[in-house]
Amino acid sequence: xxxxxxxxxxxxxxxxxxxxxxxxxxxxxxxxxxxxxxxxxxxxxxxxxxxxxxxxxxx
Numbered sequence: 796x797x798x799x800x801x802x803x804x805x806x807x808x809x810x811x812x813x814x815x816x817x818x819x820x821x822x823x824x825x826x827x828x829x830x831x832x833x834x835x836x837x838x839x840x841x842x843x844x845x846x847x848x849x850x851x852x853x854x
Contacts, residue, residue: 819827839847
């Protein structure tokens with residue numbers, strides 16, 4: 796397929812960036828980060844999380 800030499804017809808759309816926003820303050824975010832860093836319990840693998848969610852869905 797041949798491309799047109801007339802570039803004026805093609806309009807480019809501006810790039811859109813989506814941002815997830817939450818209502819946490821900076822202090823709350825810092826506290827939650829500290830809790831994750833100091834977590835003493837076991838961390839679940841992705842497979843374990845999927846298995847747990849599948850078990851919840853089966854109920």
